[in-house]
Amino acid sequence: MNAEGKPMRSLYFRLWTNESTFTQKGGGTKISHVTVNGKSASFTVHETKLKVDLPSPLPDGRMADISLRFDTRIPQIAAPFGYQSGTSSLGVWYPVLAVYDKNTGWSLPPTTSFGEPYFSETANYDVTLHLPKKLVSIAAGTETRRTTSGKEQAVTYRAGRVRDFAVAISDDLAHESRRAGNAMVNVYYRRDYANRADKALDLASKSLKYYSKIYGQYPYHELDIVDAPLVAGTEFSTLTFINLDSTPDYLFDSVVPHEVAHQWWWVQVGSNQFKNPWLDESLATYSEWLFSGDSATRFPTPVKPSVPLGSPVSAFPDDNTYQQVVYLYGAQTYRALSEKIGKKTLLKGLKNYASKYRYRISTPEDLIRTLSKTAGKNLRPFFEAHGVRLQKNHH
Numbered sequence: 001m002n003a004e005g006k007p008m009r010s011l012y013f014r015l016w017t018n019e020s021t022f023t024q025k026g027g028g029t030k031i032s033h034v035t036v037n038g039k040s041a042s043f044t045v046h047e048t049k050l051k052v053d054l055p056s057p058l059p060d061g062r063m064a065d066i067s068l069r070f071d072t073r074i075p076q077i078a079a080p081f082g083y084q085s086g087t088s089s090l091g092v093w094y095p096v097l098a099v100y101d102k103n104t105g106w107s108l109p110p111t112t113s114f115g116e117p118y119f120s121e122t123a124n125y126d127v128t129l130h131l132p133k134k135l136v137s138i139a140a141g142t143e144t145r146r147t148t149s150g151k152e153q154a155v156t157y158r159a160g161r162v163r164d165f166a167v168a169i170s171d172d173l174a175h176e177s178r179r180a181g182n183a184m185v186n187v188y189y190r191r192d193y194a195n196r197a198d199k200a201l202d203l204a205s206k207s208l209k210y211y212s213k214i215y216g217q218y219p220y221h222e223l224d225i226v227d228a229p230l231v232a233g234t235e236f237s238t239l240t241f242i243n244l245d246s247t248p249d250y251l252f253d254s255v256v257p258h259e260v261a262h263q264w265w266w267v268q269v270g271s272n273q274f275k276n277p278w279l280d281e282s283l284a285t286y287s288e289w290l291f292s293g294d295s296a297t298r299f300p301t302p303v304k305p306s307v308p309l310g311s312p313v314s315a316f317p318d319d320n321t322y323q324q325v326v327y328l329y330g331a332q333t334y335r336a337l338s339e340k341i342g343k344k345t346l347l348k349g350l351k352n353y354a355s356k357y358r359y360r361i362s363t364p365e366d367l368i369r370t371l372s373k374t375a376g377k378n379l380r381p382f383f384e385a386h387g388v389r390l391q392k393n394h395h
């Protein structure tokens with residue numbers, strides 16, 4: 001729908017698969033045809049940006065049906081988009097409509113070598129995968145239909161109000177499941193790591209229940225943990241990739257509850273991961289501390305930030321500084337806030353924040369306004385003193 005407040009002439013999609021890390025290894029997306037309301041539309045692709053020119057201007061507030069024909073190649077790389085050790089991990093593998101903001105326009109930041117670039121609105125997905133019968137597929141949402149014919153199978157998934165639609169395809173993943181409240185938690189694992197799978201299932205189902213209690217009920221029917229050869233973990237809606245192999249024990253214990261917490265901070269409450277990476281990462285890290293009784297040892301020593309907490313990804317000189325500030329210092333900031341206003345008030349404020357911005361996109365101003373309202377005091381000076389720069393005019 002056109003929300004520009006004037007007739008729309010063009011719009012943008014992100015092609016995250018065209019990041020250089022992936023194209024260097026033979027991956028990427030090629031667009032061959034675009035139609036808007038059934039009419040061919042011209043388009044241009046520049047790295048991760050796809051610009052579609054509308055055949056005729058779209059009036060304000062009106063909808064258009066856009067269809068894209070594309071071909072995505074999977075690179076051989078251990079990443080949230082890549083094939084390695086028998087598993088294709090497909091985080092964001094399709095063109096995603098860029099986010100439009102009334103004040104700042106289309107969000108089209110460059111990609112960076114660390115941090116996560118993804119940023120999207122929630123949407124409903126109805127996806128059918130056609131693949132050889134011998135392959136296992138795991139996807140966001142819930143499987144609603146499966147048919148086989150000869151050596152082929154067609155599997156349909158539906159996912160409602162999710163921020164992305166991740167898929168994993170493998171020739172050999174075992175799985176185990178456990179019910180956690182209203183949802184089924186599934187862990188898909190390479191058979192060599194069965195012990196780790198048990199532990200992941202335990203941590204994931206317990207943390208899912210815990211966050212449901214403190215932040216509000218997990219609204220989806222399933223949560224899939226998929227063992228994938230990548231650095232530690234990467235979160236997507238109702239599906240998270242976690243490396244069950246190389247992650248050391250102490251890290252594993254915090255990575256699982258961290259990734260599960262992202263189902264609230266990023267999936268349900270969306271945020272701009274390039275501009276405000278601390279919004280979801282600090283909260284996911286603080287959640288992981290809450291779940292483990294504040295005993296997580298992933299980041300043992302307190303840090304003084306060398307870059308302000310509220311900075312965009314591009315302001316950080318390297319991944320280590322980024323992690324130290326956005327994850328550790330960010331979580332420390334919440335710990336300090338808990339000491340200032342009380343843990344009960346902080347958790348109540350976070351629950352209010354989750355409820356108010358569920359399925360939407362939030363900003364630092366939204367978070368601080370909600371927490372201030374719950375605490376009955378203005379928390380802007382507290383956050384500003386911790387490196388979060390806020391807009392003067394808030395709506």
Ligand SMILES: [Zn+2]
Binds near residue numbers: 262280
């Ligand atoms: Zn995270």
